[in-house]
Amino acid sequence: MRPRFRLILTCAALLPGVAIAQEVPVDGTPHGQIAIGAGVAPDYDGSDDVRAIPFLLGDIRYHGITLEFRGLRGRVDLASDPRLSVGPIIGARLDRKDADGRVGLLPEIDMAVEAGGFIGYRFGGDRFGQGSIQTELTVVHDISGTYNGLLVTGSAGYAAIRSADTFLSVDVQTTWANADYSRTYFGITPEDSARSGLAAYRPGTGFRDVGAGLSAGHYFSPHFGVIGRLGATYLVGDAADSPVTREGSRWQPLGGITLSYRF
Known part of the structure; x- marks a missing residue:
């Protein structure tokens, strides 16, 4: 596996809320934190290559509303x-371009724009949230015409x-x-199979992955x-069985x- 370096930002889908407890300013001014650094993410879904990424986080709270x-x-x-x-939520999904090997002979995929919503609830915990369990459900749909699909x-x-x-969470x-x-x-159409040498494949609806992570600050x-x-994350179901994934990981x-800087 070799790194691919591109100046892009990733959608850190696994990252939960990272705000550290702060006292709310008595004057009602905005408060929160902004963090920027570096990291790695898959070059594309199913790839065994990674790309270097700037890593951006932020939580800004004002009058009971939080922008994340x-x-x-x-x-x-x-x-x-x-x-x-x-x-509400809006974001982007990275493209698949300049892939190595036979996957690179498949059609390129443009960056997608996704929009939807989320709902979550925190159970238990002290006044800082220690010991709490945070649950969340997020639903997004492609609004850019790249894949016209739904992710939950x-x-x-x-x-x-x-x-x-x-x-630490x-x-x-x-x-x-x-x-x-x-x-x-x-997926791989018969035409794309003839071009790339990968077997034709038509996946369906189902669970894409399971994952776990650790965040600390x-x-x-x-x-x-x-x-x-x-x-x-670990790809499962039809995503795992795809020739795209078998060429990768x-x-x-x-x-x-x-x-990070807090204010």
Whole structure:
């Protein structure tokens, strides 16, 4: 496996909420954190190559509304309840271009724009959230015409450590994909089979992957800290059986480390 270096931002789909508990300013001004650093992500769905990526995170809260950034994905949490989270989401899915080997002979896939919504709920935990379990369901649909499909992701995370300056959490997740998504990223038409030498393949609807990860952060001053993420998904079902994946890998890693600033 060799790294592919491109200046892009990734949609960190595995990354749960990373906000460290802060006192709300008495003057009602915006508060939160912004973090940027470097990481790695799969070159494309099913690839065994990785690409170097800038790693961007952000949580900005104002009057009970939270604006969150996770790479190429942004969302707005409209719930003022500290346990409930709900709102719209929009983001992008990376392209598949300049792939190596026989996958490179398949049609290129443009970057997709996805929109949808999410809802989550936090169970238990102290005033900082330590010991809590965060559950979430996210639904997005392609609105750019790239794959015209639907993805549904369910996740659960456990806040093992959470204080004013430090957090450590672990999480698990799985994604269900409809046939339109699966056939775009993992399917091979008879014409593409003749061109590439890969067997023709027509996947259907079903679960795409299961995954797990660990996120950690620490603020070593009132404003500056570090946040890191290490995780991976494992392709299952029709996605795992695709010749695209067999040319690459079922393991899809994602990780990075950032310098964070809170205000």
